[in-house]
Amino acid sequence: MQRVYSDGMIRPLDTRDYPALLHLLNSADADHSLRTFAPDGRTVEALTLELGDDSPEHQSLAFVLEQDGQVLAFANLISEDDEHVIEGPVMAADAPLDGVAKLIKRVLAFAPQRHYEFIDAFVDEENQHAQQALRKAGMQAFRTTYLYEMLRAEDTPAHSYDPQLELTHIRQLAAGNPELPLFDIDDYRDLYRDTTDAWHDRLAWSDEELVAHFAREDVRLIVAHYQGELVGHIELEFLADDLNTDLNTDLSDADLHAENMNAGHVARANRTYHEVEIAYFGVLKSARKRGIGKTLLHAGIELAFATDTVETVVARAHDDERAACHTLEALGFHLRQSVVGFTWELR
Numbered sequence: 001m002q003r004v005y006s007d008g009m010i011r012p013l014d015t016r017d018y019p020a021l022l023h024l025l026n027s028a029d030a031d032h033s034l035r036t037f038a039p040d041g042r043t044v045e046a047l048t049l050e051l052g053d054d055s056p057e058h059q060s061l062a063f064v065l066e067q068d069g070q071v072l073a074f075a076n077l078i079s080e081d082d083e084h085v086i087e088g089p090v091m092a093a094d095a096p097l098d099g100v101a102k103l104i105k106r107v108l109a110f111a112p113q114r115h116y117e118f119i120d121a122f123v124d125e126e127n128q129h130a131q132q133a134l135r136k137a138g139m140q141a142f143r144t145t146y147l148y149e150m151l152r153a154e155d156t157p158a159h160s161y162d163p164q165l166e167l168t169h170i171r172q173l174a175a176g177n178p179e180l181p182l183f184d185i186d187d188y189r190d191l192y193r194d195t196t197d198a199w200h201d202r203l204a205w206s207d208e209e210l211v212a213h214f215a216r217e218d219v220r221l222i223v224a225h226y227q228g229e230l231v232g233h234i235e236l237e238f239l240a241d242d243l244n245t246d247l248n249t250d251l252s253d254a255d256l257h258a259e260n261m262n263a264g265h266v267a268r269a270n271r272t273y274h275e276v277e278i279a280y281f282g283v284l285k286s287a288r289k290r291g292i293g294k295t296l297l298h299a300g301i302e303l304a305f306a307t308d309t310v311e312t313v314v315a316r317a318h319d320d321e322r323a324a325c326h327t328l329e330a331l332g333f334h335l336r337q338s339v340v341g342f343t344w345e346l347r
Contacts, residue, residue, distance in 0.1 A: 008065045008066055008067035008096060009065070009066045009067070010063055010065055010099075010103050010106050011063065011064060011066060012062065012063055012064075013062035013063060013064050013074065013076070014064075015052065017064055017071050017074075018044045018047045018048060019044060020064075020070070020071035021039075021047060021064070021071065021074050022041075022042065022047060024071070024073075024074060024090045024091065024092060025038055025041075025042060025090060026042070027092070027093075028090055031093075032124050032126045032127070032337070033093075033124070033126045033128070033129070034091070034093060034124075034129075034130075035123070035124035035126075035127055036087075036088050036089060036090055036121070036122065036123040036124065036127060037085060037086070037087055037088070037123070038087055038088060039051060039076070061076065061077040061107060061110050062074065062075070062076035062077075063075055063103055063106050065091075065095065065099050065100060065102075065103045067099070072092045072094075072095040072096070072100075073088070073089050073090065073091035073092065073095045073099070073100045073103055074087075074088050074089065074090045074091070075087065075088035075089045075090075075103050075104055075106075076088060076107070077107045077110060077119065079114070079116070083120070084111070084114075084118065084119045084120065085119070085120050085121065085122070086104065086108075086119060086120070086121040088104075088130075089103060089104060089133055089134075091129065091130060091133070093129070097129070097133055097136060098136070100129075101134075101137045102137075104121075104133060104137035104139070105137045105138070107119075108137065108138070108139075108344055111344075116346060117345065117346050118343055118344065118345045119139075119343070120342065120343050120344075121139060121342040121343075121344075122339050122340070122341050122342070123339070123340055123342070124337065124338070124339060125337075125338035125339065125340050126338075131342075134342045135342075137344075139343060139344040140342060141340050141341065141342050142341055142342065142343050143340075143341040144340050144341070145316055145317070145319075145339045145341065146316065146317050146318070146325055146335055146337075146338050147314065147315075147316050147336045147338070148314065148316065148317070148325075148328045148329075148335055148336060149312055149314045149315075149333065149334060150312065150314075150331070150332055150333045151311065151312055152305055152310065152311045154332055162226075162290065162292075162295065164226055164227050165224060165225070165226050165292060165295060166225045166226075167222055167224055167295070167299050168183075168222065168223050168225070169220065169222050169303070170183045170214065170221040170222070171214075172211070172215055173185050173188060173210055173211050173215075183221075183223065185210055185211070188210065188233075189202075189203060190230075191223070191230060191233055191282075191284075192233075192280075194284055194285075195233070195282030195283060199280070199282075217238075218239070218240075218273070219235065219236070219237055219238075219279075220235070220236040220238070221233060221234075221235050221236075222234050222235075222236075222296060222299055222300060222303065224283070224292055224296055226292060229287075231284050231286075231292055232281070232282060232283035232284065232287065232296055233280065233281065233282065233296070234278060234281035234296040234300045235278070235281070236276050236278060236300055236304055237276065238273040238275075238304075238310070239273060239274065239275045239276065240273055240274065274309055274310060274311055274312070275310065275311065275312045275313070275314065276304035276310050276313045276314070277313075277315070278297070278300055278313065278314065278315040278316075281300065281315075281324075283296070288323075293323075293324070293327055294330065297327060297328070297331055298331060300313075301313055301331065314336070315328055315333060
């Protein structure tokens with residue numbers, strides 16, 4: 001018989017809670033209906049480093065829902081580069097809905113003190129219980145993201161290239177230097193801005209940051225010209241570790257912005273890459289319905305698997321990008337996960 005809980009007690013996360021939190025995280029890993037954006041640690045030691053008092057991320061605000069000495073749910077408010085996101089609610093399958101909603105509200109209550117204008121949360125589409133709790137706490141769903149993958153062993157459908165379409169693999173952007181006439185930064189900015197209304201982060205990047213980003217050995221850019229006009233691009237990011245392209249990566253481009261000038265990225269040239277993420281791909285509206293997007297994706301897949309150690313290519317599309325979903329599926333990508341984004345606005 002399933003146990004029935006009252007709303008329970010909400011209190012700050014304590015070090016004694018780490019084993020119980022680890023149990024909740026492992027349960028969520030095994031069951032899609034329990035998955036949310038969550039801490040990365042999967043040992044007590046790792047959680048202590050990630051959430052403890054000595055953590056560099058200790059600006060977080062972590063709370064638990066407890067009933068009869070049992071931790072039933074966890075939520076944490078983290079902030080990085082002006083992105084404010086709830087980790088969780090990570091919750092037991094039988095956690096009381098009202099109690100979890102109060103837990104979320106407890107975390108949201110810090111927004112006015114920290115002058116946040118919004119807070120986001122991300123949960124698996126199958127996690128209806130967490131979605132109900134988020135709605136009950138006053139958060140609203142704003143987007144569903146579909147996460148796709150293709151394995152090396154799978155056959156990519158044959159694709160014929162339009163002879164009027166020219167693809168160029170860019171290894172370096174030129175910052176007004178005539179000795180590097182490879183690809184102009186302003187052309188990239190125009191392409192980035194005009195292929196979709198949803199992208200904006202990189203428009204604030206300096207020339208130096210853009211040059212440093214595309215000089216990284218783990219980043220590749222392919223641009224498309226149709227009848228001589230620049231019409232589209234695809235950007236790949238090579239990953240040394242198995243990519244957890246799920247709720248923990250459905251954030252903005254802001255984390256890259258903070259690292260672009262880090263010379264340590266050059267060392268990635270010596271790493272072994274196992275997975276490739278299609279970070280961006282887009283085609284100008286005026287050039288669509290000509291198969292250009294499909295050709296760019298096909299070229300990106302070929303470039304990714306040209307590295308022998310790469311076993312998986314992953315990509316994502318949102319619910320307002322159904323054409324991109326259809327293109328990915330037509331090329332042989334399989335849906336791995338759907339993530340629902342929620343937001344709460346203070347203003």
